[in-house]
Amino acid sequence: MNGMSVEMNVIGQTIDEAGKSAPGTPRTVLEVRDLCVAYGKVEALSNANLRVGEGQIVTVIGPNGAGKTTMLSAIMGLLESRGQVIFDGEAEYVPRVERMVARGMNLVPEKRELFAEMSVEDNLLLGAFQRYRSGKRDHAETMKEVYHLFPRLEERKAQLAGTLSGGERQMLAVGRALMAKPKLLMLDEPSLGLAPLIVREIFRIIGELRRRGVSILLVEQNARAALQVADYAYVLETGEISMEGPAKQLADDPRVIEAYLGLGGKHQDRLAA
Amino acid sequence: MDIQIALLLAQDGITNGAIYALLALALVLVFAVTRVIFIPQGEFVAYGALTLVMIQAGTVPATLWLLLGAGVLAAAVDARGALASGQKGRLAGVLAWNVGYPAVLAALLYGLPLATLALPLQVLLALLVVVPMGPLMYRLIYQPIAAAPVLILLIVSVAVHVGMVGLGLLFFGAEGSRTPAFSEARFELGPMLVNGQTIWVIAASIVLIVALYLFFGRTIYGKALRATAMNRNGARLMGISPALAGRLTFLLAALIGALSGVLIAPITTIYYDTGFLIGLKGFVAAIVGGLASYPIAAAGAVLVGLLEAFSSFWASAYKEVIVFTLIIPVLLWRSFTSHHVEEEE
Numbered sequence: 001m002n003g004m005s006v007e008m009n010v011i012g013q014t015i016d017e018a019g020k021s022a023p024g025t026p027r028t029v030l031e032v033r034d035l036c037v038a039y040g041k042v043e044a045l046s047n048a049n050l051r052v053g054e055g056q057i058v059t060v061i062g063p064n065g066a067g068k069t070t071m072l073s074a075i076m077g078l079l080e081s082r083g084q085v086i087f088d089g090e091a092e093y094v095p096r097v098e099r100m101v102a103r104g105m106n107l108v109p110e111k112r113e114l115f116a117e118m119s120v121e122d123n124l125l126l127g128a129f130q131r132y133r134s135g136k137r138d139h140a141e142t143m144k145e146v147y148h149l150f151p152r153l154e155e156r157k158a159q160l161a162g163t164l165s166g167g168e169r170q171m172l173a174v175g176r177a178l179m180a181k182p183k184l185l186m187l188d189e190p191s192l193g194l195a196p197l198i199v200r201e202i203f204r205i206i207g208e209l210r211r212r213g214v215s216i217l218l219v220e221q222n223a224r225a226a227l228q229v230a231d232y233a234y235v236l237e238t239g240e241i242s243m244e245g246p247a248k249q250l251a252d253d254p255r256v257i258e259a260y261l262g263l264g265g266k267h268q269d270r271l272a273a
Numbered sequence: 274m275d276i277q278i279a280l281l282l283a284q285d286g287i288t289n290g291a292i293y294a295l296l297a298l299a300l301v302l303v304f305a306v307t308r309v310i311f312i313p314q315g316e317f318v319a320y321g322a323l324t325l326v327m328i329q330a331g332t333v334p335a336t337l338w339l340l341l342g343a344g345v346l347a348a349a350v351d352a353r354g355a356l357a358s359g360q361k362g363r364l365a366g367v368l369a370w371n372v373g374y375p376a377v378l379a380a381l382l383y384g385l386p387l388a389t390l391a392l393p394l395q396v397l398l399a400l401l402v403v404v405p406m407g408p409l410m411y412r413l414i415y416q417p418i419a420a421a422p423v424l425i426l427l428i429v430s431v432a433v434h435v436g437m438v439g440l441g442l443l444f445f446g447a448e449g450s451r452t453p454a455f456s457e458a459r460f461e462l463g464p465m466l467v468n469g470q471t472i473w474v475i476a477a478s479i480v481l482i483v484a485l486y487l488f489f490g491r492t493i494y495g496k497a498l499r500a501t502a503m504n505r506n507g508a509r510l511m512g513i514s515p516a517l518a519g520r521l522t523f524l525l526a527a528l529i530g531a532l533s534g535v536l537i538a539p540i541t542t543i544y545y546d547t548g549f550l551i552g553l554k555g556f557v558a559a560i561v562g563g564l565a566s567y568p569i570a571a572a573g574a575v576l577v578g579l580l581e582a583f584s585s586f587w588a589s590a591y592k593e594v595i596v597f598t599l600i601i602p603v604l605l606w607r608s609f610t611s612h613h614v615e616e617e618e
Contacts (some may be wrong), residue, residue, distance in 0.1 A: 078509070094358075101512035113507030115500045125493060126500050130512030132493050180512070 026053035028086075029184050029215045030075070030105075035083035037067070037074045044070045045239045048083075052184060052217050057210050059218040059226040059247065061260055062236035068219040069110055071236065072186050075217075076100055076107045088183055101130045104183035110192060112173040116162030120153055123161050123172055127179025139179065146175040149205065167198035174205065178214075185209065186217045191225060203229050223260035227251040235260075280465040282582040288471045288540065289554075290578025291478035292318075292533045296555025297562065297570040298485065299529040304564045305502035306522040307515075308423050309415055312430040315552020316437040317403060317530025319545060322538035323441070324531075325399040326450040331388030335444035336402050337379055343409040344371040350413065371409075378402065392455065396535050400528070407527025408520040415523075416516050434549065441545035449542040452535075474536045481532065482571065485525070498522060554581070554596060561603050573603075 030052040037045040045067040052058045060068055074081035077095030085092045087105055115123050124146060128139035147154035150171045156164065161172060170190055177185055187206070191199040203225050210216060210229075220226035227233055230247040235256065243250065250256050296314055303311040320336055327334040348371035355363040378401055387395070414433060418425065456469030489495040501508040501518040509515065533551075534543065541547075554577050561573025577596055584595040 097509045098512050098514040107510055113504055115503045115507060117503055122496055126496055126511050129497055
């Protein structure tokens with residue numbers, strides 16, 4: 001699970017290091033305006049506004065059932081919604097999954113949604129389906145990059161996806177999404193149900209992806225880890241965005257500390273460090 | 274019953290079994306990808322065979338009109354969709370495929386001396402007319418209700434079946450027909466006389482099964498279909514649209530059906546409604562495989578073929594009853610050995 005120092009720039013679009021570390025305003029990859037989703041009469045998401053800059057990690061934290069997954073599904077076009085999704089400079093009033101994938105948006109869903117009875121390699125290959133269909137046949141190269149990022153997947157490439165451990169499944173789900181060379185990668189609870197050591201590994205990889213220029217929208221219940229890795233953060237509570245700000249700032253906000261980071265001063269120290 | 278009769282019946286059973294196997298594979302495929310229990314599968318058998326009969330008689334097959342009509346309808350539906358979503362660039366493609374293709378085919382059928390063409394060309398023309406009806410059928414009938422429960426899809430399938438049988442009567446008339454054999458050759462195989470058409474049917478079935486195996490195992494489109502069957506949501510997130518998967522699946526199902534019809538047309542007399550019984554026997558085999566396993570479905574198909582052949586010798590009047598009764602012990606056995614999975618939707 002190491003060997004991360006290898007330089008690669010095939011996944012995602014490379015951006016020069018200086019542009020990202022500076023806290024200026026990078027080009028907007030995703031902008032969501034007044035997004036609303038209703039299940040019947042119940043409004044699950046109301047007037048959500050959100051922005052992801054190029055090369056940024058933006059996180060949405062919030063309690064279970066706050067509408068985080070609903071928001072990602074609506075942006076991706078899996079759910080009907082009202083509002084506006086501006087992706088890569090072009091507005092979509094009715095996002096449609098296949099079109100969003102073709103335009104470079106990829107979602108790693110909470111349930112992973114792997115093809116259980118297919119090999120790891122076939123799962124990865126299908127991640128490149130939309131690119132293959134539009135005539136971009138560079139999947140062999142991309143797969144090498146993904147194997148570089150997740151050496152564990154290469155060891156298990158002939159194994160059926162359904163036989164993998166939880167952590168390996170999450171790696172495969174992320175690797176499969178990367179096969180599409182996304183401009184924006186949306187991760188829904190990537191640490192859910194994983195052992196602490198694996199969670200750390202997953203977050204290390206998220207950081208690594210950002211270094212390669214992939215913009216990331218990260219939805220997490222594990223607020224501490226998410227705020228550590230993110231540039232900017234939103235707090236979503238009962239379908240509404242209640243707070244937002246640079247991740248470091250939110251991590252120091254007493255309301256966030258109380259609701260999502262626990263009360264222990266120990267944690268505060270670690271976050272401040 | 275002496276050994277010679279037994280061998281003859283076995284030959285018959287395996288020949289029919291090979292066709293049932295093809296149809297069973299198509300049924301399993303269609304159900305796995307689209308959750309449609311594809312009752313009209315058999316109609317493609319009759320349409321394929323009888324279209325070939327018409328071509329061999331030198332007349333323009335009436336099925337061409339169905340293709341043209343469906344094509345125009347699909348073009349209208351797709352053009353409206355393209356305009357509504359502001360994708361004017363797609364219009365040309367929509368028209369070319371749905372209207373241009375049938376028009377070119379019509380010109381060919383009117384221009385060529387159909388009756389005197391070589392047999393492979395006649396077969397090719399018959400397939401070119403019948404096979405595109407598969408994806409058109411998906412586009413017009415199943416795609417708008419793709420999210421409906423299995424039961425509704427089944428009821429729609431029954432309606433499509435009844436409609437196609439009616440149109441078949443209109444197109445082909447009530448008379449049955451046969452086509453000349455692909456080959457008049459006969460071989461002595463020990464005590465058995467094997468005729469050429471039997472070899473054709475079995476060889477073609479094996480080639481088609483191997484081709485399907487390679488398609489699903491080696492190509493990205495084949496894998497995409499399997500992925501859709503395994504996990505529809507996961508497949509959508511990869512950009513594999515259910516509509517694309519559905520059309521591709523129906524194309525394969527129509528190809529398998531029409532080709533089966535062409536293969537058996539020299540062996541049995543085909544009527545406009547013959548397809549239904551043939552399709553149902555393929556369905557029995559597919560049930561043996563639990564509508565999920567391709568190899569078990571294929572083995573089940575050979576079993577159905579053999580059972581049919583031997584029961585037609587011993588109890589000719591009851592042969593259909595015996596074949597369909599097979600479903601009961603199979604269902605009992607399956608209900609004891611497999612876990613029941615609730616439908617997701």
